[in-house]
Amino acid sequence: MCEFLQLVLAQDGHQVVCASSGERALEEIRSGDEIDVIVTDLMMPGVTGMEVLEEARRSLPDTPVVVITGYSTVQNAVEAMKAGAFDYLPKPFKVDEVRLVVKKALERREIALENRRLRRELQSIRERSSDIIGASREMQAVFKLVEKVARTDATVLVRGESGTGKDLIAREIHRQSLRAAKPFVSINCAALPETLLESELFGHARGAFTGAVSTKRGLFEEADGGTVFLDEIGDVSLALQAKLLRFLQSKEFIRVGETSVRRVDVRVIVATNRDLEEAIERGDFRRDLYYRLNVITVHLPPLRDRREDIPLLAKHFARKYASSLLKGPVTFSKEAMAALVAYDWPGNVRELENAVERAVVLAEGSELSLEDLPDEIVRRVSGRAGAVGAGDDAAAGKGTRGTGTETATGPEAAARAVGAVRFDEAVDSYKRELIAKALEQAGGVQARAAEILGLKRTTLNEMMKRLGMTRPDTRRRPGPADAAKILDE
CATH class of the missing domain: 3.40.50.2300 (Response regulator)
Structure with a gap:
């Protein structure tokens, strides 16, 4: 048989x-x-x-x-x-x-x-690094690109300002790749002098230099089969750039103080906040290395260019630190959230996280107020509100003679200028985008659109009337449906 x-x-x-x-x-x-x-x-x-x-x-x-x-x-x-x-x-x-x-x-x-x-x-989506959050079109495009490049072994260049989360993106690429079970090792190239950086990357033999009391495996060897993340690649010296180029071409290297060639199988991801093209013109960065690194580029937008993500990030960090401090659930006052949305965040997501952590630590109750935020944020937002108020007075012919009426500044002015106008308008605009997208996906059927958004049909109808929506508004492309949580605010 x-x-x-x-x-x-x-x-x-x-x-x-x-x-x-x-x-x-x-x-x-x-x-x-x-x-x-x-x-x-x-x-x-x-x-x-x-x-x-x-x-x-x-x-x-x-x-x-x-x-x-x-x-x-x-x-x-x-x-x-x-x-x-x-x-x-x-x-x-x-x-x-x-x-x-x-x-x-x-x-x-x-x-x-x-x-x-x-x-x-x-499960991969659910396990995505919890600090990588974004409902904006810009971040959704980043997530899609990460998913595509993760399936390959192509070298990736992650570009973005300091604090935008370049290291998180590198880890996410590794986590979604076939190398996920192997090591992920990272190093900040700007944090070490040239000789020490070379030793860290390639390893060294005993006695190769003063202090080399034993043989050491480099990061490329430690990560064999996995991924190496080189942060701040733009700060590497020209001499070490040449060695990195040879390694990227052949995956072969020589430990410092040795002559034998070693070979490893690693994927390389690099990141920088520098303008590498400008560095090439100055002669500070090798053009051939740039081409070798720039196979696929992931651009991370600054936080000021994706303000609709700020409430999502702020709430996430608030939950994170409230939990670690064994506090109960915390919320933001309208004025505090308005200030967070209005601030330009030169330090990007890292600065936002630090600001929210500070607020959670200082808050006496369950609501994070404007007074719990760093002074720099309140001062800048208040200064902007004062400037706007002064400009409006001048345009209306309301000069400030002698000891006339003073322009209001401080947290209250910031809340009024930002919270009453900018924040509410931004939220309403985002709601319109989400509703329009849901209606588009539902073929114009409001009952189905309400189901997509997780709302009752009557609630959606009332919301559309309040927002002045009589038909789907397709002028702007909205963010993904999972950002619809903001509708409940």
Whole structure:
């Protein structure tokens, strides 16, 4: 029977392994080799078909098992189906019946594997580094690019201002890649002098320089099979740039103080906040290294260019630090959030995180107020509000003679100037974008759009009336649906 099935299925292009006994079948199942379908007779001397089925369900849960049974053992076949068998073939059977059931089993396996892949992808999204947050179009474009490049081994150049999260993006690329189970090592190239940086990257032999009391493996060796992240690549000296170029071309290197060539398999991701093109023109950066690094570029926008992400980030950091400090849930006052949205954040996400951490630490209650924010933020926002107020007075012919009415400054003025105008208008604008996108996805059906947004239909209707929306507004492309949480604010 085994040889007969092997011959039939081999004619259909299948690679068939014939196990002459139940014991041999168990060995094949436990070998770790990939098996697409198992066909087993129920009645065998020694290890039975039911035992083969049970082992297959434990070791190969995605592999369908087809059992063969005689007319007198149909009840056993039913028991096998209850135990997880995909299907059964009663003896005697026709060749076409074998082919059909194997074909269906293979289709079932493909579906199971696809479902498992989708579950992994969903889990991957859920496990995405918790500090990488963004509903803006700019950040959604970054996430899509990261997903694409992660599947390759291409060198990636991450560009962005200080504090935009370049290191988080590098880690996310590694986490989504096939190298995720291997090491991720990073180094700030601007933090070390040239000689020490070379030793850190490539390693050194004992006695290679003063203080080298023992042999040391470099980061490239430590990360073999994984990913190396070189932050601030624009600060590397020209001499070391030449060695990096050779390494990127061949993945070969020589430890400091040695002569033997070593080889590793690593992916390299680099980042910089410098203008490398300008550095090339000045002669501070090698053009050939730039071309080698600039295979794929990920541009991270500054926080001031994606203000709609500020509330999401601020709330995330507030939850994060309230939890670490064993505090209860915290919220932002309208004035505090208005100030956060209005501030330009020269330090980007890093500065925002520090500001929110400070606010959580200082807050006496569950609401983070304007007074809990760093003075620099309040001062800058207040100064902007004062300048706007003064300009409006001048335009209206309201000069400031002598000791006339003073322009209001301070937190209250900032809240009025930013919270009453800029923040509310920004939120309303974003709501319009989200609703328009939902209506577009729902084909103009408001009930479906409300379902997409997680709202009641009546709530959506009332919101559209308040926002003056009589039809979908497609003038601007909105952010993703998961940002719809802002609608509840």
